[in-house]
Amino acid sequence: MPQPPLRVFLALGLGAAGLVATLVLALVASRVASQRLEARIEAELADVATSMAGRLDRGLFERWRDMVILAENDTIRDPDAPVERKRRVLRRAQETYPDYAIIGLIDAAGRVAATSTGALEGIDVAHREYFTEGQQGPFVGDLHDAQLLARLTPGHDPADPPRVLDIAAPVRSDDGRLVGVVSGHLDWAWARGVEASLRETSAGARDVTALVLSRDGTVLLGPEDLRRTRLPADLPSAAAARAGQAGTKTETWPDGRRYLTGYRPTRGYRGFPGLGWTVLVRQDAGTAFAAVAELRRQILLWGLVVATVAAGIGWFAAGLLARPLRRLAVAAASLGRGEPVEVPASAVREAQAISHAFTAAARTLRQQEEERRAADARQELLIHELNHRVKNTLATVQSMARQTARSAASLDDFTGSFEARLLAMSQTHNVLTANHWEGAGLRGILSAELEPYAGGRDDRIRLDGPAVSLTPAVALPLGMAIHELATNAAKYGALSVETGQVAVEWGVEWRTGSQMLSLLWHESGGPAVVPPARTGFGTRLIRTSLERELAGEVRLDYAAAGLTCRIAVPLAARSEAA
Incomplete structure (x- = not known):
């Protein structure tokens, strides 16, 4: 099998060395850059979850404060004020905050005295949580279906009731006597508006999905196929948020896909204690880390380019070395046969040095031949000297034996x-x-x-x-x-x-x-x-x-x-x- 020429060896060698060096550099650079990029992406998603949770908490605090301020209105506090005046006050409040489905005033006996739309007036709601809790102080109830509102309000389909949050505050007279409870039903479209606003203001949230979970893990806000369902208790992000933690995790969801998930529990705002919700912001892992994959592809591509350039340089350099080396091989063959060596000239310094080395080697071989002949002569002399010493030693032993025997x-x-x-x-x-x-x-x-x-x-x-x-x-x-x-x-x-x-x-x-x-x-x-x-x-x-x-x-x-x-x-x- 013929051996490949030097040019092939150098081209392959330099190309392989360039590729290996580039791959090592790519691995190191990719690892460092990827870790930093992943950390930035994870931080951005965690910031989106934090921002979403903060907006929900502040929004509920503001609506909670709406009811507290409305409960201080003189017309609302005056038991003798005409119902129409109270209705106008409630209507103006709803017009100011259109996220409310309805705002009503409930008297001390538990009957709806006036509402912003005129609906539900005269209904007994004494058994409702927002009335019983609202008598004690400001109250915010969790999300639920407004069955009564859908049934008694024109334009609402009872089969698809609106979802609302009940917000209430006690109404007291100047002497501290309970006059009633003011209550607003906050439409859940408010939360979807918060999510939409977050998408518009945050570049990192435009291709992500936000979910809001209730205290028991039920999906309140999220994709249509997950709403009103309860996520598995062992989902790492939800479990970490329930434990009061915030951050990001890459995990597999029930649909079998991998997502990068930012999580954050709601903690309330100022005097509002919060509802124990959990905010999850997820993004497909492949989409989330697409920039990381692209970075790795770019590094590998440039590595291949560098390897190709190195192979080309090797091919060119091999051409400069191959010609003088062939001439040196001819000179070496002549040296091996003992013939006079002709030193080939070369533009390559190392090749010229090898040429001079061949000349010196030829001179050294002649000297070694002369030294070998001299060494052979010395060896022959040493053999004669050894024979002489052995004979002298034997003669000494013989004389010593004879003299010892005599005495x-x-x-x-x-x-x-x-x-x-x-x-x-x-x-x-x-x-x-x-x-x-x-x-x-x-x-x-x-x-x-x-x-x-x-x-x-x-x-x-x-x-x-x-x-x-x-x-x-x-x-x-x-x-x-x-x-x-x-x-x-x-x-x-x-x-x-x-x-x-x-x-x-x-x-x-x-x-x-x-x-x-x-x-x-x-x-x-x-x-x-x-x-x-x-x-x-x-x-x-x-x-x-x-x-x-x-x-x-x-x-x-x-x-x-x-x-x-x-x-x-x-x-x-x-x-x-x-």
């Missing part, structure tokens, strides 16, 4: 001494191996040889001197010499008793143009030293390894207070202070 009294004595000397060599080898056989620190060799004799006590062994690095040729013989001194001290000298101590001090000095290591071994606190009657193998090993192999100097002082050994050996040219 051993028994096979067990030989085995113990020989194994201890091999262990000393291995410890020095371990220190050298840890440093890749490039050198070993003098303090490390001393610590490896003497630490087993310290017995966990810091005052048993004392090492004092600068950091000195020894070549393998110096480290191995010096390590063997220290081992022999430590073994002798453990058997016969200071380390053979608990109170004994060994101090090792060293330094580096120049002699005749070369560096010399000066080391002093001093024992104290041990048994009295007696010079040996003959030279043992350990002493011969020290002198042989240090004086003969390293051209050094060894001086042993068998003072009674403790053995002292002074060692001076030249440091190899490769050694250096650590």
